[in-house]
Amino acid sequence: MDTQKIETAVGLILDAIGENPRRDGLKATPRRIASMYEEIFSGLNQNAADVLNVFFESDSDAPVSVCGIPFYSMCEHHFLPFFGTVSVVYAPQNRKITGLSKIARLVDVLARRPQIQENLTAQITGALNEKLNPKGVLTVVRAEHLCISMRGIKKPGTQTVTVAAKGIYETDGALRAEALSWLAASE
Ligand SMILES: [Zn+2]
Known part of the structure; x- marks a missing residue:
């Protein structure tokens, strides 16, 4: 830099x-x-998918959910912070899982660059989908944007919620609702 x-x-x-x-x-x-x-902005020099380079074999393909990973990022439109939490559910395939800390690291790499929340959500989902090849992955990001809170319409406390899904969580409404309910229960 x-x-x-x-x-x-x-x-x-x-x-x-x-x-x-x-x-x-x-x-x-x-x-x-x-x-x-x-x-x-240190995430700009790092390949997000490379963070997910450690894999383990689980005893089953039971879904894994990681809730409430805190993050801080910068809105690329206004260069003001947006921050909140990322929650992820994935359903492994062939028992392939990654370390829980790797998911938090992935969030950091993708958040530490000029971003918009919609793309952050999609990029986390895409990287997990590409590297784990799971049956499905679903990501929920909740954030407050200082460009909404302190300027423009000035509505502090407004939460923006974005969801992205691949595989069974994209195509199967019942499984998607179940995954969303796990994340909602942890709020
Ligand atoms: Zn903004």
């Missing part, structure tokens, strides 16, 4: 909004923002 370029750009923004980038409180701000962007 070109942190020097970020510093220059932030200095220009400060100047453009009518601030004095050289005053005490602001003079280190471009450097702070550059190093913060390195951290919160």
